[in-house]
Amino acid sequence: LTLKDEILKRFLSANGEPLSGQQLGEEFGISRTAIWKHMQTLQDEGYTFDTIKKKGYVLVATPDRVDPARISNYLATNRLGQSIHYFEDCTSTQTIGHELARNEAVDGTVIIAESQSKGKGRMARHWESTKGKGIWMTVIIRPNVLPHQAPQFTLVVAVAVVNAIKSLYKHIHPEIKWPNDILINGKKCTGILTEMIAEIDQVQALLIGIGINVNQQSSDFPEELQNTATSLSIEENESLDRAILIATILNYLEKYTDLYVQHGFSPIKILWEEASGTIGKRIRATTLREVIEGLAIGITEDGILEIQLDNGEIKRVYSADIELS
Template sequence: MNITVTHKLAKRLMEAEGEALSGQRLADEFNISRTAVWKHIKELEEEGYSIESIKKRGYILKNVPDTLEPTIIQPLLKTSKIGKVMEYVESCPSTQILAHKLAQEGTADGTVVLTEKQTEGRGRLARKWDSAPRKGIWMSVILRPDVVPQKAPQFTLVAAVAVVRAIEEVTALKPEIKWPNDILLNGKKCTGILTELQSDADGIQALIIGIGMNVNQVLEDFSPEVQDIAASLKMASGQEVNRQELVRSLLFHLEQYTNLYIEQGFGLLKVMWEGYSSTIGRSVRARMAKETLEGIAEGITDDGVLQLRTPDGKLHGIYSADIEMKN
């Protein structure tokens, strides 16, 4: 994405965090005239930025437009790698599709794909995912970790911990994780995570983690068939949520926990994951391709496999299933 002088100026105003910046100071920093500064400020206002001009003090950024454009997300991003490269489109079939293409073309480790609207959003098992425009976070993150392909499924669990930490941090809500990839609020799904793999004989070439988060939807934004099971952060909190702040928090935690996992393994993250789990200790029904099992979910292994104990006392490892809570 081409960063213009106008958006570099926006970045500078964001970094000032409410401090007034004089037109002369900005002119000196950007090596342009004060008239040019004024013109760039007007351009930003036309884009939806709210900028106050105070005589003899300068410009103060009051609000930014509700968009996930990199020019707004990146200036306050606190990561060292994830999100340093961002691809943003107003609309696309799916960020996963776009991310796969970028990964094959060699895009950098940590590249993030963001959109305001998905026309063919999807979850696990090719299920359709409602992606209301400008109401949620529709995002894919491309990682290139030096791990064996068998470790790929654990990144879904790592991402789940990052998601709940970000939601807690920004909204003070208390989300739960339903194994393996759903984030729940009051028992209803607000976020789905889809991890896909590009690999060859040499190992993992790219991990593509898709995250779909319902943020500011109201009930009517969801199709009738999912209204009983879907939730948004706004519906749970009663307040509009800042999507930009949420993206920054999510990417920060994803980077922190990904690094922790690569450096120290899954042990500490497993404890964190189980602490947020709505599944562990519950009676569940696990529907798999060839059989359905019922029992108590006792925990997950270091590989992220769900441990299900059936009434006959046997412990089963569940690698992939639809989980239904029974109590």
């Protein structure tokens, strides 16, 4: 965090107690004027401070931004989100993630943007990333795993996002659609894109792209998504704090990544099946080669979807688009 972010974090954790310029100057080892300059920048960004006579300043309003300091205030992690790169606008947090990961970004580095002009979905599809309304972030992790294990991380991430949403918003019932969508009442609110940088026998970095519709209203979505997309705010019926959700996701993601690295996929499989809206339903899976219809009976230890055809044959699907049929 920058000094400005550290000062902001100090105000956030002061819980309404006034902080004086002198006190902050001493804590951070800089002059009162320097403190004041940082507070001026924060005010320009939309933070509001009240002055309490002879006592100091109190933070009274925060802008609707996913500032690293605000995220960090809610984090309970050792690695994830300890380094956060924030962008007002960018092409894609995945693209930035690739550059940073090649340049030795530490395990747990987060790239977050208010908007993306070229948000990426799977298979080069477009991901709509309305400014200031969602969570558009990439998490770089460097687990000691083999390249063929990378797809399982998509499932680890899905479980983390679902449980973060459930823990914060009581009216929302998110379900995972295999492998990587999170739906609410049948509409998509989250997409996950896992990419990797790897040698044949070792993963150097996984780039976990998470896109979550948070505060959009229906009219914010382009016409082609009107019937298929939703946001958490539409479902919860109020506007939500993105920074708290980001931190909660990172907290769960670190926990589940550790669980996976220490105990393998089995505990994740249990969590995933619990959160899934796919298993036990009749589905149509469109792969690059064929369309398969049948009953989704479960996922394997490797996170591969198993579909039972009407003739009893069981097909394994590694990658596909799924619809309920």
